[in-house]
Amino acid sequence: MKLLYFAWVKQKTGTGEEDVMPPTGTGNVHELIAWLKTRGEGYEAAFADLGVIRCAVDQEHGDLDTPIAGASEVAFFPPVTGG
Amino acid sequence: MIRVQTGDFDIGAEVAALTGGRTDIGAVVTFSGLVRDASGSAPVTSMELEHYPGMTEKELARIETEAHERWPLQATLIVHRVGRLAPGDNIVLVVAASVHREAAFEAASFLMDYLKTRAPFWKREEGQGEAHWVEARESDDKAATRWKR
Incomplete structure (x- = not known):
């Protein structure tokens, strides 16, 4: 599975794109985030406040x-600010 | 029609291309957004626009399709710039063309409201040696909700 990060989410995770194999049973976005947060401080910081995280x-x-x-x-990205 | 580009656009040329050779269009509404030199009281010297290549085009196309489902439109155009921009530069252009003005006015407004809350673009402002990501505005969310059905 390809994961993409944009704007400050990218800055916090330290990567814009990566290929991952989440553990079996990772069923939805929330469970994917919970697993990502175990992968290091950058991920924990990026997903500290899920109220400002949007996903596609x-x-x-x-x-x-x-x-x-x-x-x-x-x-994963912050609320959009184009236009 | 949708375009995401780093280069500038010419509003007159875009409208001429959209209406050229057609006699069915009675109303054209254009909206363009520009980079301001200040964000509140903080000066802005440049702006970086990031986007999600692939999804951006798909989302803009979805927004455009929805506008055509809601209003009788003869043509629409959305152009959005990405990359590094300076105060005074164009950021976005929306054009809506219809037989009568009401549909064009409403569709242009709808396109901008949905673009601002759904299209995956992110602005980063720089000024006084500092850079920060622009935060989403509640007023934009509110503006978009008036089109909910």
């Missing part, structure tokens, strides 16, 4: 409950 599963907006089974790409 296979390039469609999702939320913490969005299933990730079969997804090839999950992205």
Whole structure:
């Protein structure tokens, strides 16, 4: 599964893109985040406040409950500020 | 039509390209957003616009399709710049064309409100040697909710 990070989420995790194999049973975005937070201080800092984290599963907006089974790409980012 | 680009755009040329050779369009509304030289009281000397390549185009296309489902539109265009910009530079252009003005006004407003709350772009402002990510505004979320059905 490909993970993407943008804006300050990318700065905190220290990476913009990575390929990961979450443990079996990681069913939704919330569980994926819980696993990511065990991977180091940068991840813990990036996901410290889930109120300011937005996500997309296979390039469609999702939320913490969005299933990730079969997804090839999950992205994490702050609320968008374009326009 | 959707375009994400680093280069500038010319509003007149974009409108001319959209309406050229057509006689069915009676109303064209354009909105363009520019980089300001200040954020509140803090000076801004430059801005960096990051985006999510792939999803950005898909999301803008979804927003555009929804506008066409809601209003009788003859044509629409969204152009959004990415990369490094300076105060006074163009950031975004939205054009909505319809037979009568009401649909064009409303669709242009809708396109901007949805773009601001759904399209994956992030602004980073620089000024006085410091850089910070721009925070999302509650007023933008509020503006977008008026189109909820």
